[in-house]
Amino acid sequence: MTAIITPDYQITWEKLPDDYKLPDDPVDNINQPFLAAALTESLELAGKLPASALTTTNYGICATLNGKTVVKAPDWAYIPQIKVSREEVIRSYTPQLEGDIPVIVMEFLSDPEGSEYSIKFTYPPGKWFFYESILKVPNYAIFEPDSGGLEVYVLDQDTGRYNLHTPNENQRYWIEEMNLYLGVWQGTRENRTGNWLRWWDESGQLLLWGSELVEQERQRVEQERQRAEQERQRAEQEQQRAEQERQRAEQERQRAERLAAQLRAAGIEPQD
Structure with missing residues (x-):
């Protein structure tokens, strides 16, 4: 990636206004809900989804930039701890105000224009810029379900920029904040045969x-x-x-x- 020139944004963490109209767009791909649900289910069944944690699917994560609300809805995200009741995050989630920054966000590649890679920093900012420079999410995964291609980027604490993560010999990526590996698995679930994102624990055991x-x-x-x-x-x-x-x-x-x-x-x- 080329260097990103970050404008002087004043970032505040404010609850989404009640009258803010969220986009009502359908999901980009029929497979997205299945892929997201599979990620959450295996965490929960393995006892790796604490009651205070939150996983989101196509769900708005908010920040306020120079007084203007920005909402991005990653296809999947994991938030280690929320500080409010779940009833308070029905419409959206605001990090810092309502809980932790997500430790990982995922986008399931479907947009032919490649918005998942957008470093646009003028308002409204692109997804990449928002996750990297505004939210500062430690891990950003971009998955292409049809080909099975998976890219995982890790935030460099020194530069504040995403670097491409290197997988292990099994082509799995270590997500340090979750103490889990993320990788691609081929098989069938809910009548869909193809590529899935799966979790493995530190000993290499698949989370079922x-x-x-x-x-x-x-x-x-x-x-x-x-x-x-x-x-x-x-x-x-x-x-x-x-x-x-x-x-x-x-x-x-x-x-x-x-x-x-x-x-x-x-x-x-x-x-x-």
């Missing part, structure tokens, strides 16, 4: 969705059933072997009695 946990439990129950069936068969075989041994012993006893009877008939008293 509800459907995967259900399937995992089904497999565990099936394995338990198979083990129980194998144990039943083993016990049955053991019982059959014991019965065969009892029958063999009985046959041996009867043979000994017949032999003793034959010896007595011949005038021979059998030895014990």
Whole structure:
């Protein structure tokens, strides 16, 4: 990225005015709600979404620049802690005033004009400029669902600019503030087969969705059933072997009695 000349904005954190008309645009792509919901669900089921945290989907995040309200709605964002009740952030969220700055915002690339990369700093500012220079979000992810391309940018505390993050050997990006890896996974969920953003913990374990946990439990129950069936068969075989041994012993006893009877008939008293 080229250097960004930042104008002298006076940034204040004010609640969105009640009469402010939020854009009522539909989502850019039918896949966006599914991608966002999947990110939140796995965090919640893994116990990594505290009650004080907030995830947003196409939801307005506000700042006031030189007295003018700016609202951007990232496709997904994670806010570690809000300081107000959830009822107070129904329409929008204002960092600093109502809680923490998001630690990551995501845009699912769909705009052919590339607004996700806009460094426009005149009012109203572009998304990139807003996240980098106004909100100062530590991590900015741009995901292209069709190709599976993922770019993660990390805010350089010295320069105040985003630098392209380097993935690990598994092509996953470490999000330090969440203690999680973010990466691309291919598969099916809710009748959509394609590329998904997924979380992995520090040991490399995938954070599962509800459907995967259900399937995992089904497999565990099936394995338990198979083990129980194998144990039943083993016990049955053991019982059959014991019965065969009892029958063999009985046959041996009867043979000994017949032999003793034959010896007595011949005038021979059998030895014990």
